Amino acid sequence: MQRRVFLKSGALALVTMGLSPSFLERTVMGMSLPKAAKGKTLICLFQRGAADALNVVVPFGEKAYYSARPQLAVAAPTRGAATAGAIDLDGFFGLHPSLAPFKPLYDRGLLVPVHAVGSPSATRSHFDAQDYMESATPDRKGTRDGWLNRYLATQGTCEANCDAHASPFRAVSMTQQTPRILDGAAPVVAMNSLEEFSIRSAGGDSEKRLEALYRTGKADLVHGSGSDMFEAMKMLRSANPLQYRPVAGANYPRSPFGQRLQQIAQLIKSNVGLEVAFADVGGWDTHVNQGGAQGQLANRLGDFAQSVAALVTDLGDRMDDVVILTMSEFGRTVRQNGTGGTDHGHAGAMFVLGGNLSSKQKVLGKWPGLEREQLYEGRDLALTTDFRAVFSEVTAKHLGGKSLDRVFPDYGAREADWLGLLPRA
Numbered sequence: 001m002q003r004r005v006f007l008k009s010g011a012l013a014l015v016t017m018g019l020s021p022s023f024l025e026r027t028v029m030g031m032s033l034p035k036a037a038k039g040k041t042l043i044c045l046f047q048r049g050a051a052d053a054l055n056v057v058v059p060f061g062e063k064a065y066y067s068a069r070p071q072l073a074v075a076a077p078t079r080g081a082a083t084a085g086a087i088d089l090d091g092f093f094g095l096h097p098s099l100a101p102f103k104p105l106y107d108r109g110l111l112v113p114v115h116a117v118g119s120p121s122a123t124r125s126h127f128d129a130q131d132y133m134e135s136a137t138p139d140r141k142g143t144r145d146g147w148l149n150r151y152l153a154t155q156g157t158c159e160a161n162c163d164a165h166a167s168p169f170r171a172v173s174m175t176q177q178t179p180r181i182l183d184g185a186a187p188v189v190a191m192n193s194l195e196e197f198s199i200r201s202a203g204g205d206s207e208k209r210l211e212a213l214y215r216t217g218k219a220d221l222v223h224g225s226g227s228d229m230f231e232a233m234k235m236l237r238s239a240n241p242l243q244y245r246p247v248a249g250a251n252y253p254r255s256p257f258g259q260r261l262q263q264i265a266q267l268i269k270s271n272v273g274l275e276v277a278f279a280d281v282g283g284w285d286t287h288v289n290q291g292g293a294q295g296q297l298a299n300r301l302g303d304f305a306q307s308v309a310a311l312v313t314d315l316g317d318r319m320d321d322v323v324i325l326t327m328s329e330f331g332r333t334v335r336q337n338g339t340g341g342t343d344h345g346h347a348g349a350m351f352v353l354g355g356n357l358s359s360k361q362k363v364l365g366k367w368p369g370l371e372r373e374q375l376y377e378g379r380d381l382a383l384t385t386d387f388r389a390v391f392s393e394v395t396a397k398h399l400g401g402k403s404l405d406r407v408f409p410d411y412g413a414r415e416a417d418w419l420g421l422l423p424r425a
Contacts, residue, residue, distance in 0.1 A: 040321050040399055041268055043277045044148065044181065045261075045308070047328040048130065049284035052342055053349035053381060054334065054370075055297060056099070057113045057363065060085075061092035064370035068335045072292045072342070084293045089113070093363045097293050098301035101309035105353065109360035110312060110319065112421060114350045116365045117385040118330055122377075124344035126285070129329035134181035136388055136408050147407055148276055149184030151395055154403040167273025168235060174260040174279040182278055194263050197236060235272055244269070250314035251306070257281040258307040265314045268322070275399070284328060290341040312353060319355035323398045323422070325390070326351040331381050334370055346380035350390060352421055354398070364419045389417040397422040 059065050060076035075085035077094055086094025087103050093115070095102055105111040121138040123129050132138040136147035145153075152171055171188040173179055178190045191197045244266040252258040260279045267274045283300050290297050308324065315322055331348035347368075368374050368382035376382040388411045395401035396413060404413035 039273075039275065041274055041277065041323075042148075042394065042399055043264060043279075043311075043322065043324045045324065045326045046130075046134075046179070046181070046278070046280035047284050047304070047326065048126075048280050048282045049286075049328070050126065050129075050330050050332055050344060051284040051328040051348065052286060052290065052297060053115065053328075053331040053347065055290075055292070056096055056301065057089075057115050057349045058086040058094045058096060059092065059115075059367070059370065060088075060094050062370050064334075064372075068370065069292075070336070071340060072290055072336045074293050089363060090361075092367075096298065096301050098298040099305045101305040102351070105309060105312060106361060109357060110355060111351060111353045112357055112359050112362065112364055114352060114364045114385060114390060114419065116347045116368055116381055116383060117350050117390060118347040118383050118387055120383060120386055122346075124330065126329060126344075131180060133327060133329050133387060134179065136391060137410065140410075143409075145184030146179070146181035147391060148181045148278070149186050149188065150407045151399065151401050152186035152188075152276065153184060154406050155399070155401055167275075169267060169272040169274050171276040172264070172267060172274060172278070174263060174277070179278055179280065182276070193259070194236070194266065236270075240270075246310070246314045248313050248316055250310045252310040252314075253303050253306050255303050255307065257303060258310065261307045261311040262314070265311055268315065268318060286332070287337065287341040287343060288339045290336075308351075308353070317355070319353075321356075322354060323356075323394055324351075324353040325394060327387065333379050334375060334381060335379065346376040347383040348381075350387070352390065352394070354422070356398075356422060358420050358423050364421070385419065386411070386417065389414065389419065390421070393418040393421055397424055 054065060054069075055072065055074055058074045060074070066073045074094075074096055077085045077088040084097035087097060087100060088094050089106060093113070095106075102111055106113075119129060119132050119138045121129065121132050123132070123139075128141070131141070134146045135143040137143040148171070166187070168187070169189060171182060171186065173182050173188060173190040174192070175190055176192050178188055182188045182190075189197075246252060246262065246265070252262040257279065264274075264277045264279065267277070281304065286297050289295065292298075308326075311324070312319055327350055328348050331345040332342035333345045335342075337343055364385075366384040368384050370381070372378060374382060388408050392404050392408050392411065392413060395407060396404060401407060
């Protein structure tokens with residue numbers, strides 16, 4: 001039997017294996033399964049590679065934007081224009097035309113952009129910047145766990161016993177391995193897809209081998225987490241999410257990202273107790289041939305927006321209990337480079353989506369300007385909102401997190417920095 005079930009820093013990652021249902025039934029017989037509770041859910045979506053914030057949320061009211069990007073700038077909104085321009089939000093900012101599925105969400109008060117937001121770290125390293133954002137400890141490389149896992153570990157029963165009374169699907173990452181943001185003591189399920197988290201009868205002696213491993217608790221395969229594995233399997237089977245069909249005309253792209261978001265919707269609507277979900281998507285490192293209203297970035301944004309909009313549509317009224325938070329490790333240079341792209345920058349942009357947002361039809365964050373003297377180190381969009389202000393407000397107001405000083409060490413609950421995204425929990 002291949003070693004395909006493994007535990008990584010407290011997170012259960014399971015892929016398809018040969019296992020007969022009869023063994024599962026014997027294993028879980030008499031087991032007290034946790035009840036799936038309907039509650040709040042936070043979905044974090046990471047755009048890996050540093051998305052270009054200035055072409056995502058376009059400052060078309062800023063003259064310096066156009067002088068810095070003669071080929072890459074997205075045109076200002078103009079009725080009847082031959083080429084697509086930005087989608088006007090407030091007379092100064094607009095969405096990239098490929099983000100058209102976001103405009104109805106913005107108009108309905110379900111989506112809020114946050115501009116000039118990011119890490120106070122000066123690093124332009126993808127690896128370091130992603131690590132700092134996922135650990136929520138900028139410039140501290142010694143942090144072992146991610147901020148979402150710290151929330152899970154300090155909230156409720158998990159503080160005393162991370163396995164007690166919690167759904168095995170409390171935290172799910174739709175990734176092959178546990179991401180940094182969910183690494184830590186609290187248990188997390190990581191999987192590529194629901195299809196891989198399934199039980200198939202393969203015959204032979206695989207059942208006996210796995211049963212023997214479960215009985216002896218071999219650390220290299222199940223690491224004492226066999227009961228969690230089978231508990232999760234039974235709960236998922238009883239919910240039967242593989243028979244799920246999107247509703248309300250939600251049309252998910254067939255891309256890997258689109259399908260992962262559809263499966264997050266499946267888990268939420270299956271009532272398996274999902275509290276935190278994570279997915280990521282790469283392809284945002286546009287050093288060459290980035291394009292403006294069309295091209296490489298536009299294609300990536302189109303899939304991203306269609307996937308997220310389908311998720312919101314599919315969840316319907318459940319969005320009252322859901323917040324979707326998008327992030328990228330940093331932004332990109334204000335000026336285009338010599339190869340039709342942009343290089344590693346500083347501040348970026350986020351989107352916050354939910355059915356219970358306080359701020360509606362506005363772009364949040366203090367705009368620093370794009371004149372040379374206003375730029376960070378003379379080249380980048382300056383930071384005016386620490387990403388931890390957004391993370392901590394969502395954690396406190398949406399999830400009801402209490403121990404913010406432990407979830408966000410060296411930052412804590414600096415409420416004066418919060419943007420007023422959400423009402424009090």
